[in-house]
Amino acid sequence: MVTTCVNVTKNVYRDMLIKNVLPRIMDVLPPSTNRKRIILQHDNAPAHVPWNDVEIMAVFNELTSTGSDFSIAPQPPNSPDTNVLDLGFFASIQSLQYKHVPRSVDELVSCVMLEFDKYSMAKLSKIWQSLQLVLLEIVKAKGGNDFKLPHASKDRNARCGKLLDNAVCDKDAYQEAIEHLNSEDALSMEAALKKEVDELRAENDLIDLLEGAALNDPDVDDNQLDALCLAAGLHILVM
Structure with a gap:
């Protein structure tokens, strides 16, 4: 069997969601007696299906019998980066993959999977802390994205055992953000x-x-x- 490249169209994207993404979500979703609300968020790339795609909505309706409430939400244009994958993980694993010299699509996939399996929890922890720091900056910017990515000397703190599991939001910044939200229409x-x-x-x-x-x-x-x-x-x- 030969692996071939395909153009990602709406039909290809829709099939990937229905045949791969949604079944995998259901496989790993922890059992619960409560109804689970699951939002699939993507940007507004041409190949991405709209939130009210007929075929996707039909599958979502079928999944309601499992106690899961699925929906699609487009990512607002020019919004701050709150996705841990786009924020750091994709770029990080891509830089590791660049160390290899694949000569075919299959070799490229193998290289990516190799680096994925080798990826350390220490690196993941640092990316998650970066995400938390970005979220704090978004609060300070009152929902905007006009801020510089924060630097927290994560490598040094990790060596000293001072890498925090959870970032702490400043009380005054939090209160100002709440007041700003309450003042908006x-x-x-x-x-x-x-x-x-x-x-x-x-x-x-x-x-x-x-x-x-x-x-x-x-x-x-x-x-x-x-x-x-x-x-x-x-x-x-x-x-």
Whole structure:
């Protein structure tokens, strides 16, 4: 059997969720008598399915019989990085994989799996502490992302046995963040976020349409392409 590369389209992404991701989540989910709410969050890449994808929603409905409440939530554009994978783990394991020289897709997969299996708990602990420090900075920035990534001398603290399991939030910063939230209009913020996500989704849908259009096909004329762009709220400037 030969491993081949495929373009990640919505159909490929949807199949991966249905056939791999969701079954694996159910396998590792701890048993509980309480209903479990599980949110799958992804960014607004063109291949990512929308939150109301019909096929995904049908699978979610089937899983309600297990006591699990699944949903998809898009990551707000320009949001702070609160995902531990994107924040540090992916870049870290990629740098380790770069030490190898794979000559095929199978060798590349083997290299990544090798480094994944060798990855130390000490490194994971430092990445988790970085995430906690970022969360504290987000609180101080009142939900914004205009801050520098904090440095906490994690290597030195680890050698001295002073690497904390949990970061501690400053009481004043916490109180200021609470007061800021209470002063904001939640409905207006949600409406603005929905508008921003919808606009980005429209742009991604346009990309999908253009990728699927046979641009050199005489049956696809400029008027059709203009209509696609206008449907997405974009205007073409002809020079």
